[in-house]
Amino acid sequence: MTAGTATAEPTEPSRSVIDTTLRAILRDVLALDESQVEAFDADTGLFGHLPELDSMAVAGLFTEMEDRLDIVIDDDDVDGEMLETYGGLLAFAEAKTVES
Numbered sequence: 007m008t009a010g011t012a013t014a015e016p017t018e019p020s021r022s023v024i025d026t027t028l029r030a031i032l033r034d035v036l037a038l039d040e041s042q043v044e045a046f047d048a049d050t051g052l053f054g055h056l057p058e059l060d061s062m063a064v065a066g067l068f069t070e071m072e073d074r075l076d077i078v079i080d081d082d083d084v085d086g087e088m089l090e091t092y093g094g095l096l097a098f099a100e101a102k103t104v105e106s
Contacts, residue, residue, distance in 0.1 A: 024075065024099050031070045036063060048093025053086065064089065077102040 036058040088098040
């Protein structure tokens with residue numbers, strides 16, 4: 007490459023990378039079985055549906071999401087809807103990754 011060659015802008019992780027990372031976070035933080043997490047689809051219920059995801063676990067979940075996805079989750083970002091289903095949490099993670 008020559009000195010005048012432009013470098014590519016860094017890109018956000020792909021949807022599949024975010025999905026894989028988010029599934030690993032849920033598995034690790036909530037101590038869920040890998041096959042259970044792999045079976046999650048967009049409509050799989052999370053908060054209120056998984057006994058492991060209680061109010062105390064939410065803080066750990068967000069901390070891991072921030073660390074592993076290199077995002078910042080502000081208190082204003084958090085609402086019940088984004089934790090209702092796996093699809094909602096994935097969409098939130100994707101949006102925050104694009105923001106960062």
